[in-house]
Amino acid sequence: MLVLGIETTCDETAAAVVERQADGSARILSNIVRSQTGEHAPYGGVVPEIAARAHVELLDGIVASAMKESGVGFPRLSGVAAAAGPGLIGGVIVGLTTAKAIALVHRTPLIAVNHLEAHALTPRLTDALEFPYCLFLASGGHTQIVAVLGVGNYVRLGTTVDDAMGEAFDKVAKMLGLPYPGGPQVEHAAASGDATRFNFPRPMLGRPDANFSLSGLKTAVRNEIGRINPLEPQDISDLCAGFQAAVLEATADRLGVGLKLFQQRFGMPRALVAAGGVAANQAIRAALESVAAKAQTVLIIPPPALCTDNGAMIAWAGAERLAAGLTDTLETPPRARWLLDASAQAPAGFANTRAGF
Amino acid sequence: MLVLAIDTALDACAAGVLDTNAGRLIAQETLPMRRGHAETLMPLIARVIESAGIAVAALDRIVATTGPGSFTGLRVGLSAARGIALAADKPVVGVTTLAAFAAPVIGENRKSPVISAIDARHDQVYFQTISGDGATLVHPRVAPIEEALAASRFGAPHLVGNAAKLLADRWPTHLAPPVAVDPQPAPDIAWVAWLGAAVSPNAAPPRPYYLRAPDAKPAGNFLLKTQTLAAL
Numbered sequence: 001m002l003v004l005g006i007e008t009t010c011d012e013t014a015a016a017v018v019e020r021q022a023d024g025s026a027r028i029l030s031n032i033v034r035s036q037t038g039e040h041a042p043y044g045g046v047v048p049e050i051a052a053r054a055h056v057e058l059l060d061g062i063v064a065s066a067m068k069e070s071g072v073g074f075p076r077l078s079g080v081a082a083a084a085g086p087g088l089i090g091g092v093i094v095g096l097t098t099a100k101a102i103a104l105v106h107r108t109p110l111i112a113v114n115h116l117e118a119h120a121l122t123p124r125l126t127d128a129l130e131f132p133y134c135l136f137l138a139s140g141g142h143t144q145i146v147a148v149l150g151v152g153n154y155v156r157l158g159t160t161v162d163d164a165m166g167e168a169f170d171k172v173a174k175m176l177g178l179p180y181p182g183g184p185q186v187e188h189a190a191a192s193g194d195a196t197r198f199n200f201p202r203p204m205l206g207r208p209d210a211n212f213s214l215s216g217l218k219t220a221v222r223n224e225i226g227r228i229n230p231l232e233p234q235d236i237s238d239l240c241a242g243f244q245a246a247v248l249e250a251t252a253d254r255l256g257v258g259l260k261l262f263q264q265r266f267g268m269p270r271a272l273v274a275a276g277g278v279a280a281n282q283a284i285r286a287a288l289e290s291v292a293a294k295a296q297t298v299l300i301i302p303p304p305a306l307c308t309d310n311g312a313m314i315a316w317a318g319a320e321r322l323a324a325g326l327t328d329t330l331e332t333p334p335r336a337r338w339l340l341d342a343s344a345q346a347p348a349g350f351a352n353t354r355a356g357f
Numbered sequence: 358m359l360v361l362a363i364d365t366a367l368d369a370c371a372a373g374v375l376d377t378n379a380g381r382l383i384a385q386e387t388l389p390m391r392r393g394h395a396e397t398l399m400p401l402i403a404r405v406i407e408s409a410g411i412a413v414a415a416l417d418r419i420v421a422t423t424g425p426g427s428f429t430g431l432r433v434g435l436s437a438a439r440g441i442a443l444a445a446d447k448p449v450v451g452v453t454t455l456a457a458f459a460a461p462v463i464g465e466n467r468k469s470p471v472i473s474a475i476d477a478r479h480d481q482v483y484f485q486t487i488s489g490d491g492a493t494l495v496h497p498r499v500a501p502i503e504e505a506l507a508a509s510r511f512g513a514p515h516l517v518g519n520a521a522k523l524l525a526d527r528w529p530t531h532l533a534p535p536v537a538v539d540p541q542p543a544p545d546i547a548w549v550a551w552l553g554a555a556v557s558p559n560a561a562p563p564r565p566y567y568l569r570a571p572d573a574k575p576a577g578n579f580l581l582k583t584q585t586l587a588a589l
Contacts, residue, residue: 044576049428056432056565060439074444093395093429094436100399101440105413174576330399 002029002072003079003322004102005315006063008095009087009115010141011036011046013058016311017070017077018125020319026125029070031305031312032062041180045170046140052090059098066311077108079327081318084112085335087141092334100330111318112328116340118313119275120148125316126302127271134262134269134297136255136288139276139308140166140183145210145258146340147266148273151320155265156344157258158210161353165247165278168214172221172243176236186240187281193234193241198224200246202253210258211347217246248287255288259295271300277308358417361441362550363402365394365434366426366454367475367519369543372402374409374416375550382547384409389542394433402437413445420553422544423451423566425475425483425499431565439563451563452552455485455497457544458518460552462537463491469536470494470511474520482520483568486511499568502527517541 001021007014016031036054040046067074082099085092096112103110119137123129134157135146143160163171166183173182178189200220203213221243228235255272262269272292278284279301292299306312321327346353360375370393373385384405388397406413421438424431435451442449459473467489474484477499486495486508494511505524508514513533516524522540553561 042575043573047571047573049571050573052428052432053565053567053571056436056439059436060443063440064443090429090432094432097395097399097433097436098440098443101437102444104399104403105441105444180576330403331396333396 001078001319001322002076003081003111003315003319004063004066004077005113005311005313005318006059006082006095006099007115007309007311007314008055008059008091009083009085010091010309011040011051012309013055013062014309014311015059015063015066016315017066017072018312018315018319020316020323025128026316026319028312029072030066031310032066032069033305033310034058034062037181044174044180046088048088048090051088052094055091055094059094063098074102074106077106079109079111079318079322081111081113081314083115083118083314084332085115085338087115087336089334089336092336096332096334104330109322109327110330110332111321111326112332113314113317113321114338114340116142116144117154118317120146120154120340121151121317121320122275122302122306122313123271123273123300124320125313126306127300129273129300130270132266132269133271133273134259136258136272136274137276138165138274138278140164140170142276143212143214145255147262149266151324152326154341156341157261158212158254159344160212160214161347161350162213162215163218165212165214166276168218168247169278171218172240175222175225176231176239178236183277183281186244187283189237189240190244190283193237193239195241195245197238198242200242202246202250205250205253208257209347210254210261211350212250212254214247217243244283248283251284252287252291255291256294259291259297269297271298274299274301275307279307280304358554359411359415360550360554361402361406361416361419362546362553363398363419363421363434363438364457364544364546364549365398366422366424366431367543370394370397370401371543371546372398372405373546373550374405374411375547375554377554382550385546387543387546394430398433398437413441416445416447418553419447419449420549421449421451421563422454422457422549423564424454425477425497425566425568426454428565428567435563435565448558449563450553450556450558450561451566452549452556452561453497453566454544455483455518456552457549458541459485459487460548461545462515462517462539463487464489466515466536468512470508470514472505472508472514472516472524474505474516474518474524476520476523477569482523484508484520486514497566497568515539519543
């Protein structure tokens, strides 16, 4: 089974061809990612209209490269998959429409993939992991703990009620005048900082649910910045270290609860899987190792190129859905919001927050 | 030549197949539509191709409108056109909505200039002024309505485009009134197809013609701003 995957939900224009064998094993034949970081850097964050413009300009060329590198012609594809959301709608429209066009020309089945589902199924592509497992997805747009029980069967155990974790890193970097994208800059600065100098809050710590909150922590950092003038490099390092330490402690606590909820409802997970750009942070990785060990499970983190947004994960999720007989029509709408777990409810007291979608 | 034409830039979702030898569209469908192009377009193209009784492989060229128009709409049409072209290995070209609006009336009355205008909101229009015999007098631009009205200096015009009535309503009373006003909500897909057949592929790239920059300002000094905010 050969599937083309297209990813355009944020600031990466990506396409890949993945082969899925009958036994469920996988081979990535090509995986092309064109990051738009350069386009967005002057603005200190992703600008939706600029992202949409870049996707429409780049995508057909990226798909052509992915097809060429894979050595597979369009007529041989068993399916064409695109991330149909959730994400920035302008880019989603470009990716989904392009996939539909290819599907139309060759009468190939279309698979409209939920971007979060693609992250969730990635460890089956990289590590042939069996269900069920616990996913911690933390990126610039999402922060969720999800029980992955089967293809199309996901239960959200926890979510952020405000900022995504990667977003919080990027915003702190922006406040400190560090270049975009700021997450890695904060991690770098934190390495030479004193994490104990500032006593930042640990949001949600000790709560019985597995939700996250990051905006209060971000505000606390901003308030401290306001008190220090001029801001010396050591201050920046100490602020980053303090912020990162607070995130680590909150994450460990939230994930500990998430894994406990997982075990109560679904038994032992076969692994704790981390995905999303935040999983590239070495300090967070170390914290996740200890969380997994405490829960007597193993930690799996796919290689960085497959942790962040890419086409291979979309192609793979498309292949998994196609193997399960799940395809979509040419009418399929692009979706800015799309819950992975349709039954997920916002936690009590957070009905009107991002946790509702 | 068989040309597949696509237009989703304004308030319609349209596709047609032009057979230049037959001198007519052999299939077409146009749905008035303000939103929902992304869901509607591809099934519509599938119906048009089926109704034309041809294989996609038989097409010689794909054309889509490039704008100006709804940023989202024109990206739907151009993604579709470029995707089909890529998958079927066919050439793809773009034509502007302003040209497609003007094409039917160019040459009709050689004395009257044609003002092709599209509502750009905020009291602005995208417009282009063309002489009756097809020479461009004012290049496509986005400008306040007042500036488009200044094109009255070329003589009583034929107004076309979805902002034709907008201009007619504001036309200075001391000047000769427009010779005609054709306020269509979207270009005629047949003219999109004919223009697409006529243009040279090198001169008509299938790229969005926004005429407006993205609404975003480069980041300033956020550290200073943060310190100011936090100090409040």
